[in-house]
Amino acid sequence: MAKGKLTFQDIGVSVSVPAGTRVIEISEKVGAGIIYGCREGDCGTCLMTVVEGAEHLSEPTALEDRVLKENMAGKNMRCACQAQVADEGEIVIKPA
């Protein structure tokens, strides 16, 4: 199975994960600084900055696009409760 590498820059932890995994499933387990509110793409609490490898994340859905816009997110920002690892590339993220 294709595995991507997800690095949480704030705590220096990298995890190899199967494609399709949401960032939230990993970040809470490793204790990264990204935090969550609604956990379903509504509130924008989980904004994160993608430092590298944005192209290896799934495209934002309409739901995520809306919440990004509402929260005036910069263009390298994503919602960690929504974004999924899409392929085997390397992705580096940190809290917004």
Added chain:
Amino acid sequence: MARQELKPVEIANGVHWVGALDPDLRMFDLILKTANGTSYNAYVVHGGEGVAVIDTVKEEFSEIYFSKLEQITSYERIKAVILNHLEPDHAGAVPELMRRAPHAHIFVSTRGLKLLQALLKDELENYQYTLTDTGDVCSLGERTLSFINTPYLHWPDTQCTYLEDEKLLFSGDVFGCHFCDDRLYNDLVGDFRFSFEYYFKHIMRPFKRWVLEAMDKIEPLQPRLIAPAHGPILRDNPLEYVKSYRTLSNSYLTKKIDAREKSLLIFYMSAYGATADMAKHIHAGASEIEGVRVSLYDLQGGEIEPFIDLIEGADGLLFGSPTINGDAVKPVWDVLASLISIETRGKLGGAFGSYGWSGEAVRMIEDRLRGLKMRVPERGLRMKFHPTEDELEECHAYGLALAEALAGKAKPKELDFADLQM
């Protein structure tokens, strides 16, 4: 004493108070007591091209509000409806106001749009609105109102509105308090010092970070008059209250520990000493890391209130509880349920405890810590009955690892997805 006067009060040139008094209220938002009641302050600003209405009142006081409004203006003259905050105590009469003045233009902060939609539902499409940010203005001809975006004081939507010609700040809940007195002004009403601080501590305290950012925006204005949405209008020495917000946003503990040092608090309860032994070894392990000040507290000997001040200033929190009847013990939950008035987001957390056969407590506490937006970097320790020497070594290592994480000394880690599956 508070008599419900049915007349608007002119508080500045062409500015009227059209609020309502609620002397009988005894509990507000389920989180604070109001021994003196409260008021819902709303205002009208008159200009050459029409009037701006700033906020409304709690719905049950609508009649008083509309009656005051009608004494000083007509619905046709209302050009702007400015909503500093969409909580029902101020937005309660908005749906009816808009039905009566459907041509009026609503001004609400960008983060407030969702709340406005939730308030007006389908009716919103009948109205025009503008989303505001700091520096945006609403003109009434010769008079200008400008907006100051003050998010999270205490909702995402909150903003202040400034009337430049009078140097008058309509501050919403900011600088407000629950104090009900028909004499309206801070130099005439009873002693509301306690109410002012109490309000801050229950409403604004979790958002200190945002309070300080807001004060950076408000201080340069040097307002001559502050008209909040609750309690006295601050005309005597208004800047004193701005200063107060700064002071109250600092730590409540008088002496700071060295700012370069991280504070790690370990709380525990123990019936037969097993969880207590774990706590002591975690404490010893954590204490090996330089730059981390570690403290150990047995919750049996503590009161919640002072712990909250301590927790507010701490960087890491560990909770130890045995599993009793499938749960963590109540004093632990009591502490964890009392953190509503402070910010816990981003602190480091962890849990540990001894158990007999099922050991639910630790994972339940960890979930709660994550719910409080804390990060839990190490899997918490669960140990059956009294820990062995080896297990106490594990406790030591756990304490050390957490202190390293706190001090930013944790070594980079490479993990596999499978390692994380429990």
